[in-house]
Amino acid sequence: MNLSMRYVILYVSDGERSLHFYKDILGLTVRAQHDTYVEFDTGSAILAFNTRKNVREITPLEIPEEAGYSQTFELGFVTEDVGAVIEKLRGEGVSILSEPKVKPWGQTVAYVADPDGHYIEICSPVE
Incomplete structure (x- = not known):
């Protein structure tokens, strides 16, 4: 088996607030954006986020309302x-x-x- 890590997706409560933090404050470049899903170019791996609400709608995963x-x-x-x-x-x-x-x-x-x-x-x- 040959696995290569390509991305990390954070589940966030407020997409606009997270976009401001990662794009405007940390200065990361937006690579792609689809509704509430946003990817940033960070070099060899992609950092992405999506709202908890949207992840609950598109996956079978149990996602709590707020972060633990x-x-x-x-x-x-x-x-x-x-x-x-x-x-x-x-x-x-x-x-x-x-x-x-x-x-x-x-x-x-x-x-x-x-x-x-x-x-x-x-x-x-x-x-």
Whole structure:
């Protein structure tokens, strides 16, 4: 079996709010948009979102109305200047969960949250 990860789809409560966050605040380029489904070009993988309401309508999956309080994954974005990105996001009112810290392996890592509370790691490349 040869699997290759191509995309991640987040389930969000408010598509317009999420579009503003990922497009206008994070600066990601919209790759495709179909009704409430939006894809962003993020390099080698696609990040997408769709509203919880629409996912319940088009799939057999049980999707709760709101996100749970327990996060079990994070999205990771790599940048050369973690501190500058965090300051820009702070200026946009983004929730900063963890300030930039240098890890024992030399990588600088910080955490923020999107409007639905999904964890986003902003980190430097691993050298």
